[in-house]
Amino acid sequence: MGAGDPQDLVVKIRRSVLDGHFAAGQRLVEAELCDLYQVSRSTVRQALRELVADGLVEVQRNKGARVRVISTAEAVEITEVRMVLEGLLAAKAAERVTPEQAGRLLKIKEAMRERVAAHDPLAYSELNAALHGLVQEIAGQVTARTILVRLQGQLVRHQFRLSLQPGRSAVSLGQHERIVDAVVARDPAGAEAAMREHLRDVITQITRISQATTPSVEVAAPAGSGASRRDGLATR
Structure with a gap:
């Protein structure tokens, strides 16, 4: 060893x-x-x-x-920080996007539509993560991206719960389509606004779910269980 x-x-x-x-x-x-x-x-x-x-x-x-188990209040605070950082990255991506990168974004958007139509939330979630990652890559902001990677791991449980909500993928799809369209159109203000709108809705839904379920303690799934593995495939 x-x-x-x-x-x-x-x-x-x-x-x-x-x-x-x-x-x-x-x-x-x-x-x-x-x-x-x-x-x-x-x-x-x-x-x-x-x-x-x-x-x-x-x-x-x-x-x-x-x-660490993250409370709802902490999850909201973290998402508020993400809203600022990812809004910045979306704006930068719109300034810097190349035709090749725009094509990749549009292909992911189309694949996301197909997964929603096929009622396949796990595959949709993987594409969701790929889309956010590509926007961050195009933006070229290493510092912001590094911070986001650290924040993302703390939100897994809350994102999983959100992904289970009926109709969430369809709502999320529309939000992500607006982000892609603004980046491809090289509209920094529109891209930032669309990203912020998306994450503001995530905050609203996290809060709503918490108020509806009011759990006193979040119980972690056993190591290696199906629920545990699905946590990493949350639909935002």
Whole structure:
């Protein structure tokens, strides 16, 4: 077993949270992480310290590390920050988009339409993530994109709950179509407004769902369960 690179391990654990392999509230046992990623315990400890600083992991007294459970209030705050950052990135993408990149955006938009028509929310969600990622790539703002990656992992549970709402994919599709159309038209103000409108609606829906269900505690799905894996495929 090699020592391993702590930064590489941070990326891998963060990806496991986004993909739903590690559920909200799940314990992260050092020995198990060493075996899973074939790295030393010191590498695991360094990676967990960084993930704690990012807000993705928390350390509980006498219980060790676990994936942090995000409250509805925190989810709203994080999405408000995303609204500013992703609005900026959408505007920058509209300024910088090339014809080739515009074609890629339009292909994703068309594929999203097809998945909504086929009632396939998981495939739609993957395209959703690809679309946001492409907009960020086109924008070329490394700092904003790095911050967004850190924020995204904290919202997995709330996004999953939102994805289960009847008709959500169709509503989300219309919002994403407006984002794509504005970027392709090289309309920075329109792209930023469309992105902000989309994320403002996400905030509204997260709040509505919370008020309707009023859970006292969010229960994490068991490691490796179907629900856990689907968390990483949330429709925004």
